[in-house]
Amino acid sequence: MSARTMRAIRLHEHGGPDVLRYEEVPIPEPGPGEVLVRVHAAGVNPPDWYLRDGMTTMPGEWKSTVSLPVIPGTDVSGVVETVAADVEGFAPGDEVFGLLRFPSFKGSAYAEYVAAPASDLAHKPAGIDHVDAAGAPMAGLTAWQFLIDVGHDHPSPFQEARHQPTALDADTTVLVNGAAGGVGHLALQLAKWKGARVIAVASGAHASFLHELGADRFIDYTTSRPEELVNDIDLVLDTVGGPGSASLLRTLKRGGAQFPVLPGGVGEEEAAKLGITLSSAQVRSNGAQLAELGRLLDTGTVQVAIDSTFPLSDARAAHERAARGHIRGKIVLTAT
Ligand SMILES: NC(=O)c1ccc[n+]([C@@H]2O[C@H](COP(=O)([O-])OP(=O)(O)OC[C@H]3O[C@@H](n4cnc5c(N)ncnc54)[C@H](OP(=O)(O)O)[C@@H]3O)[C@@H](O)[C@H]2O)c1
Incomplete structure (x- = not known):
């Protein structure tokens, strides 16, 4: 039987926005500890174009361990489709958002479906839509980990001491x-x-x-x-x-x-x-912290501003928008 397929953006080579190809690929299988998410929106972040460029503009001594072809993207908001047997706290139909597998650059969020580590996810606040939720994870967790609580003891490539x-x-x-x-x-x-x-x-x-x-x-x-x-x-x-x-x-x-x-x-x-x-730090995926931020998003205490949205199929235009600078809030791709 042939694998079920989805549409996704993939890189087959590094370069400018034109290397972002919209194509048909297999729907991923969630592994242990993972959840299959039907992506409604995917946030766009600087690491997406660092990966696209082949890390040539990435700050610090950073080498990509990602092999091509690869689906870029780290930030998603969507609906849980299936959960692995060992996953607790999420069920099919739940609305979720998350920063996936960062800093591995293997988030694969620019797609109609993504297999997401459950530990990277939080329940999407009911009071905001998928576009706003997809704009929150990386930028929000960066702000949180710099200003409120680092939340982990992983070493940073930027400094030895814990931020x-x-x-x-x-x-x-x-x-x-x-x-x-x-x-x-x-x-x-x-x-x-x-x-x-x-x-x-x-x-x-x-x-x-x-x-x-x-x-x-x-x-x-x-x-x-x-x-x-x-x-x-x-x-x-x-x-x-x-x-x-x-x-x-x-x-x-x-x-x-x-x-x-x-x-x-x-x-x-x-x-x-x-x-x-x-003092500096490197942001890391953290579903528990995202749940805390989610409470502030739910009440409107913290709001995600949307600079612009683009269909997933036109991720190239989203990256071209990012390259023009002066971003106000977040650029988000919509997958449905
Ligand atoms: N350490 C980490 O783990 C981590 C995590 C996330 C992001 N980052 C890095 O943090 C940086 C910002 O990320 P972001 O997602 O917030 O980027 P962004 O959305 O592109 O925002 C950059 C903002 O800076 C403003 N800006 C540009 N030049 C400026 C200047 N000279 N003075 C004041 N403002 C200026 C831009 O608009 P205006 O010029 O119109 O004001 C824009 O609003 C990126 O380099 C990213 O790689 C690091």
Whole structure:
């Protein structure tokens, strides 16, 4: 009997968005501990184009162990179709969302079906749709693991020490650089949820969007330099990286911390001289943390903004949109 098939995006070679091929492939078989999910929506994240490119633009010393052809993608929201015999807590018909198998780059989310480790999944909040839920996992867990709780002891390729979030409360001021992006807009909202004062840095078009999400102050990096306007703050969450990272150190008080989500833009020595802790982490799949974030999404305490949606068949257009930059929230592929 021939295998049941589905449509999926696959890479047969590395390169630009045109290497994302929409084709017919077998529906995966869930292994032990896994759940077969009928994908309704798949989130688009930077690692998807790092994998597509062959890791040439990936920060740090990272080599792909993924062999081609491969289905890219890590973030899904969908409905459980079947569960392996050893899986507890999920049943056919359940709506679920998750960041799958990260950081292995073997999430295979750009497809109509995915075999997902149950431990990477959480029940989708009933109050949000599949598109919003698919936008949440990687960006939301990154913000959560940097700001709230790392939640694991796995070593990071970025630093030896375990990342330690700064306690956030009404006495804390946090600057979020890249505040309109996937990680940034969710980090802003988590910091507000904890009671912190938040300064959002982004290009000017995002000002009212970020104020509506709760930003107490907005800085347009295209017309102003944050380090000339802000000082003595407690924490910088920098989702942008690159040459601007070092100057953000000057916004911080001695004893403050800078968390580069994209490590490498600022040196440890420079930070140490100013009495600033530099700390990073690598996001990891975590269904239990996603369930906690899901409660905030369900009540609207945290909202996922959708930059744009594209049909799964046109993942190429989604990657072309991402390459144009200035993303506000999340890009999501729809599979039904
Ligand atoms: N450590 C980890 O495990 C981890 C996890 C997830 C993501 N990341 C990394 O974190 C980075 C951000 O990811 P993301 O998903 O949030 O990306 P994203 O959705 O593309 O957001 C990037 C945002 O940065 C803004 N931006 C660009 N240049 C800026 C500048 N000079 N100053 C301030 N804002 C600027 C962009 O819009 P405007 O320019 O219009 O403001 C955009 O909104 C990526 O490099 C990704 O690889 C790391």
